Structure formats: C-alpha cells, structure tokens
Amino acid sequence: KAGVTQTPRYLIKTRGQQVTLSCSPISGHRSVSWYQQTPGQGLQFLFEYFSETQRNKGNFPGRFSGRQFSNSRSEMNVSTLELGDSALYLCASSSLTSGGGADTQYFGPGTRLTVL
Amino acid sequence: DQQVKQNSPSLSVQEGRISILNCDYTNSMFDYFLWYKKYPAEGPTFLISISSIKDKNEDGRFTVFLNKSAKHLSLHIVPSQPGDSAVYFCAAVYNNNDMRFGAGTRLTVKP
Numbered sequence: 001k002a003g004v005t006q007t008p009r010y011l012i013k014t015r016g017q018q019v020t021l022s023c024s025p026i027s028g029h030r031s032v033s034w035y036q037q038t039p040g041q042g043l044q045f046l047f048e049y050f051s052e053t054q055r056n057k058g059n060f061p062g063r064f065s066g067r068q069f070s071n072s073r074s075e076m077n078v079s080t081l082e083l084g085d086s087a088l089y090l091c092a093s094s095s096l097t098s099g100g101g102a103d104t105q106y107f108g109p110g111t112r113l114t115v116l
Numbered sequence: 117d118q119q120v121k122q123n124s125p126s127l128s129v130q131e132g133r134i135s136i137l138n139c140d141y142t143n144s145m146f147d148y149f150l151w152y153k154k155y156p157a158e159g160p161t162f163l164i165s166i167s168s169i170k171d172k173n174e175d176g177r178f179t180v181f182l183n184k185s186a187k188h189l190s191l192h193i194v195p196s197q198p199g200d201s202a203v204y205f206c207a208a209v210y211n212n213n214d215m216r217f218g219a220g221t222r223l224t225v226k227p
Binding site for chain 2: 044109
C-alpha cells in the first residue's frame with residue numbers, strides 16, 4: 001500500500017502571498033489531519049477532515065484553511081503569508097471510522113515552507 | 117496553551133544503556149497516548165501507544181509507562197541503539213481523534 005504523499009516537498013514564498021499544499025492519504029483512509037511543525041513548538045494541530053467535512057480545528061487564525069475532496073485527498077491553504085508561517089507542514093491519514101476508537105495516524109514526509 | 121509538554125529538548129545516551137523520555141500533560145480528558153519517532157526529512161512514524169486504562173505497555177525494546185495521577189508518561193528504550201537516534205514526540209488524544217503533541221525530544225545514542 002502506498003504511503004501518505006505530500007506535494008510539493010519544498011516551497012519558497014514571500015510575505016503576503018498565498019500557498020496551497022496537497023496531501024494524498026493512504027488508500028481507504030478517510031480521515032486527514034494537518035499539522036505544523038516548528039522548532040520549539042513541536043507539532044501543532046491545524047485541522048482534521050473526515051468525509052469532506054472539517055471535524056476538528058486547532059487554534060490557528062483564519063488565514064489557514066483546508067478542504068477535502070470526495071477521493072479523500074486534502075489541500076490546505078495559507079493566505080497572506082507571514083514570516084512566522086515558515087515551517088514543516090505535515091499531513092496524516094487515519095483509517096478512523098466514524099464513532100471508532102483512537103487510531104494511529106500515518107504521516108507524510110511533509111512540505112517545507114519557507115516564507116521570505 | 118500547550119497541553120502536552122516534553123521538557124527535555126535533547127537527551128544523549130550511550131549505546132546499550134537505557135533511554136528514558138518523559139512527557140507531561142495537563143488535560144485529564146486525554147484517554148490515549150502515543151509515541152512517535154521522527155528522522156530528518158521524514159514524517160513521524162508511530163512507535164507505541166497506551167490506553168488510559170493501562171499503566172504499562174511493552175513492545176520489544178520499547179516500554180511506555182503511564183501515571184495518570186501525575187499526568188505523566190515515559191518511554192523507555194532498552195538497550196538503546198545508534199539507530200534510535202531521532203526526535204521523539206509524545207501525543208495525547210481525546211475525543212477519538214483530537215491529538216496534541218509535545219515539542220519533541222532529540223535522542224542521540226552514542227556508539
């Protein structure tokens with residue numbers, strides 16, 4: 001089974017621009033979560049999508065948004081980029097079914113975003 | 117508000133000795149805990165987990181201990197190997213899939 005894939009792997013943008021990152025989950029996984037990893041802050045939860053609906057959301061400003069398509073692929077968008085948005089953005093998929101117990105997540109390699 | 121804390125950013129251990137990585141949490145609603153291991157340029161990979169109804173879970177060289185009253189969990193690796201050198205994240209889950217991570221501890225195992 002192919003793992004979680006994320007594109008692009010590396011991205012350089014300037015302040016004020018917007019960016020869209022893509023994540024393809026493991027086949028059959030319907031839950032996709034996004035995380036931001038920065039030095040000293042560890043992994044911070046952005047949001048989780050399940051069956052095209054945002055189910056959980058972390059404490060990030062509205063500049064961070066996402067969506068999920070019918071094939072479970074997900075995108076996250078960051079508008080009006082700030083220097084502090086430079087980070088590794090990780091996507092994770094899970095086979096969690098509605099009402100199921102806690103499940104382990106499988107992470108992609110991440111997209112390294114640098115904002116200049 | 118960081119609900120999951122790993123207070124040691126780094127740990128260095130000699131090969132063959134025990135590595136103990138610690139994690140504290142503040143939210144008593146967490147009911148499932150996991151440890152992830154991350155190598156550079158790769159996403160985190162699941163290592164071991166424990167439910168809040170248990171106080172210990174063992175898998176080969178890896179053992180996770182949970183002390184609910186102290187809101188503390190630890191990961192023991194014994195014996196430590198150079199290939200264990202990585203960043204270790206602890207994670208706590210509530211509401212089935214709402215996961216919070218610690219900041220990570222970089223483990224270096226010296227040959």
